[in-house]
Amino acid sequence: LVTLKDIAEKAGVSVMTVSRVINGHYSKVSKEKTEAIQKIIRESGYVVNSTARSLSSKSSSIIAVLLQGKDGSLQDPYSAAMVNGIIKNVQARGYYLMIHDVDKYEEITSRLRSWNAEGAIFLGTYDKNMKKIQEDNQIPLIFTDSYSSLRQVTNVGIDDYKGGMLAAKCFLEHGHTSCAFVGYTPDTSLLVQQRLEGFRDTLRQAGAELPDEHIIDLNKDPTPGKTISSFSEPVTAIFTTADIAAMQVMTQLKDLGYQIPRDYSIIGFDDLSISSYASPKLTTIHQDIAQKAKIACDILFKHINSPNMPAENICMDVCLCERQSVYDLRKEKE
Amino acid sequence: LVTLKDIAEKAGVSVMTVSRVINGHYSKVSKEKTEAIQKIIRESGYVVNSTARSLSSKSSSIIAVLLQGKDGSLQDPYSAAMVNGIIKNVQARGYYLMIHDVDKYEEITSRLRSWNAEGAIFLGTYDKNMKKIQEDNQIPLIFTDSYSSLRQVTNVGIDDYKGGMLAAKCFLEHGHTSCAFVGYTPDTSLLVQQRLEGFRDTLRQAGAELPDEHIIDLNKDPTPGKTISSFSEPVTAIFTTADIAAMQVMTQLKDLGYQIPRDYSIIGFDDLSISSYASPKLTTIHQDIAQKAKIACDILFKHINSPNMPAENICMDVCLCERQSVYDLRKEKE
DNA sequence: CTGAAAGCGCTTACAG
DNA sequence: CTGAAAGCGCTTACAG
Numbered sequence: 001l002v003t004l005k006d007i008a009e010k011a012g013v014s015v016m017t018v019s020r021v022i023n024g025h026y027s028k029v030s031k032e033k034t035e036a037i038q039k040i041i042r043e044s045g046y047v048v049n050s051t052a053r054s055l056s057s058k059s060s061s062i063i064a065v066l067l068q069g070k071d072g073s074l075q076d077p078y079s080a081a082m083v084n085g086i087i088k089n090v091q092a093r094g095y096y097l098m099i100h101d102v103d104k105y106e107e108i109t110s111r112l113r114s115w116n117a118e119g120a121i122f123l124g125t126y127d128k129n130m131k132k133i134q135e136d137n138q139i140p141l142i143f144t145d146s147y148s149s150l151r152q153v154t155n156v157g158i159d160d161y162k163g164g165m166l167a168a169k170c171f172l173e174h175g176h177t178s179c180a181f182v183g184y185t186p187d188t189s190l191l192v193q194q195r196l197e198g199f200r201d202t203l204r205q206a207g208a209e210l211p212d213e214h215i216i217d218l219n220k221d222p223t224p225g226k227t228i229s230s231f232s233e234p235v236t237a238i239f240t241t242a243d244i245a246a247m248q249v250m251t252q253l254k255d256l257g258y259q260i261p262r263d264y265s266i267i268g269f270d271d272l273s274i275s276s277y278a279s280p281k282l283t284t285i286h287q288d289i290a291q292k293a294k295i296a297c298d299i300l301f302k303h304i305n306s307p308n309m310p311a312e313n314i315c316m317d318v319c320l321c322e323r324q325s326v327y328d329l330r331k332e333k334e
Numbered sequence: 335l336v337t338l339k340d341i342a343e344k345a346g347v348s349v350m351t352v353s354r355v356i357n358g359h360y361s362k363v364s365k366e367k368t369e370a371i372q373k374i375i376r377e378s379g380y381v382v383n384s385t386a387r388s389l390s391s392k393s394s395s396i397i398a399v400l401l402q403g404k405d406g407s408l409q410d411p412y413s414a415a416m417v418n419g420i421i422k423n424v425q426a427r428g429y430y431l432m433i434h435d436v437d438k439y440e441e442i443t444s445r446l447r448s449w450n451a452e453g454a455i456f457l458g459t460y461d462k463n464m465k466k467i468q469e470d471n472q473i474p475l476i477f478t479d480s481y482s483s484l485r486q487v488t489n490v491g492i493d494d495y496k497g498g499m500l501a502a503k504c505f506l507e508h509g510h511t512s513c514a515f516v517g518y519t520p521d522t523s524l525l526v527q528q529r530l531e532g533f534r535d536t537l538r539q540a541g542a543e544l545p546d547e548h549i550i551d552l553n554k555d556p557t558p559g560k561t562i563s564s565f566s567e568p569v570t571a572i573f574t575t576a577d578i579a580a581m582q583v584m585t586q587l588k589d590l591g592y593q594i595p596r597d598y599s600i601i602g603f604d605d606l607s608i609s610s611y612a613s614p615k616l617t618t619i620h621q622d623i624a625q626k627a628k629i630a631c632d633i634l635f636k637h638i639n640s641p642n643m644p645a646e647n648i649c650m651d652v653c654l655c656e657r658q659s660v661y662d663l664r665k666e667k668e
Numbered sequence: 669c670t671g672a673a674a675g676c677g678c679t680t681a682c683a684g
Numbered sequence: 685c686t687g688a689a690a691g692c693g694c695t696t697a698c699a700g
Contacts, residue, residue, distance in 0.1 A: 386695085
């Protein structure tokens with residue numbers, strides 16, 4: 001193990017001089033010494049001990065990503081895409097990424113503090129504990145897709161309400177008025193509620209009601225396809241809060257002998273790359289995940305570099321990505 | 335920030351006594367003191383400084399996962415599932431996970447050394463630099479799906495050759511003799527070559543040749559569906575080295591007006607959960623990713639806890655998961 | 669069972 | 685431009 005001391009001895013200078021060269025404070029070291037030291041560093045294969053640097057400088061260069069068992073696991077392609085983007089952005093800035101899978105609130109603080117993380121990005125839902133998390137951790141914290149009622153929260157999200165609206169509009173424009181909604185925990189997830197409300201409000205404005213029975217919680221009902229096909233009032237269109245869920249429902253309905261989109265039209269959410277491999281290709285609400293990861297990191301580092309920046313709430317736009325899973329009922333009637 | 339010293343002062347003991355309690359060396363501390371100290375720790379919200387502990391104890395409790403730009407990115411659902419499993423296993427043992435996205439060889443060593451990682455798991459292909467990586471990093475290193483010619487490598491992989499064999503057998507049993515193979519970089523990836531060889535050998539043994547033109551590199555040809563449909567010698571069955579690729583090819587062929595599996599039978603690889611959402615449901619070679627992640631971690635910690643363990647090469651079994659994407663040509667002939 | 673000393677490999681802050 | 689001193693918060697190793 002090569003240390004600063006070893007290099008200092010070899011170069012016949014003090015540890016401080018070597019430290020200055022390593023940290024790029026060239027203006028403070030004579031040119032000859034700088035070059036001599038750099039040569040020795042190169043030849044010796046020296047690598048800074050981040051652990052020592054972190055301890056003495058009180059800055060770790062560690063960014064934490066907090067994953068949550070339920071909706072923020074890497075099993076979810078959305079989260080995987082986010083983390084993928086975050087890694088690249090964090091590394092590009094010379095920082096390191098630690099990834100934590102937490103379910104209990106208490107773990108968060110100890111994990112963040114233990115390594116003296118300089119900032120953290122949260123994936124998943126933390127709405128209930130957010131205030132506590134913020135009080136206990138005085139470092140920049142970026143939440144994503146959060147709908148906390150707290151004012152002072154930095155959040156990067158999307159226009160979920162508009163997403164629901166766009167789905168409803170699309171269905172209406174294609175002549176659908178009897179719809180269903182399928183999502184994970186619509187009663188408790190504020191994000192899902194936004195999508196639901198945008199969807200329901202827009203339908204209602206057009207005179208189409210979305211009865212409560214047509215709102216299905218995927219956590220409670222693993223076979224929404226079956227459920228929907230058994231409704232007394234027949235449904236023709238299904239809005240789903242994730243592409244994966246949409247593909248699941250689609251498969252269930254096809255297994256029951258229905259044709260998509262002939263019998264049931266479906267709209268997903270996210271626009272994952274796999275949604276164009278679905279059959280029929282999935283019409284879905286598009287969000288730009290790579291961009292979202294970039295923005296989250298940009299804000300995080302802005303806050304790290306200048307503390308006391310005000311909290312900011314970013315709301316990214318969404319749009320409808322039309323493919324083939326919505327059937328045009330009006331064609332029939334013509 | 336609460337330190338050991340603060341707690342020691344409050345409890346009227348030395349720092350060492352507190353340290354012993356925190357590390358669970360209860361046999362070395364009197365019961366009364368232990369309890370008094372634990373109470374203070376609880377009330378003060380003390381969190382160990384891992385950075386300081388790492389520096390003085392020379393063990394960091396950090397495990398590194400190395401991702402590789404090309405085939406080991408989190409964009410790939412296989413890698414995401416692996417990392418997901420690794421996180422849980424690593425955390426269950428009280429360790430922390432740092433994740434590194436590397437493309438240049440040199441980065442690996444500096445990233446590992448800088449944080450004094452206790453072990454590392456590699457996702458993706460590192461065959462060329464493996465020897466150097468091992469020489470430069472004297473910590474337990476677990477490679478996955480590697481086919482390095484080095485003897486002393488700990489690797490967790492699957493029986494890729496058998497995977498190819500099973501695919502070929504399945505096609506043959508259903509009357510297919512004219513096949514194609516689609517994969518990423520079949521010329522350079524030893525893993526893909528294994529799958530290809532298992533596939534080709536088995537076909538050959540049954541008297542069915544797989545001509546070189548029927549081996550398609552997805553990196554060079556992004557539209558294998560089109561290519562395959564234009565072959566002069568018509569192909570009826572396509573083996574693909576990843577479920578995602580299979581779904582891609584399937585979609586391309588359907589877009590060209592072909593019916594799957596009527597016109598083309600397809601077998602994928604991995605058995606990701608999404609493969610059952612494909613339409614038709616994808617017949618594929620199943621590998622147990624959660625188990626693979628667990629085994630990789632088990633071996634890693636075995637090596638961490640007892641150094642000088644011999645390298646081991648684990649080869650997990652694969653099996654055919656039959657769904658609906660292979661058509662039975664023999665039915666026709668009867 | 670308890671503690672004083674030394675040290676892990678760096679950086680900060682100060683003196684020259 | 686250069687360096688000696690002190691310290692970051694812990695643990696190891698030793699002495700009692």
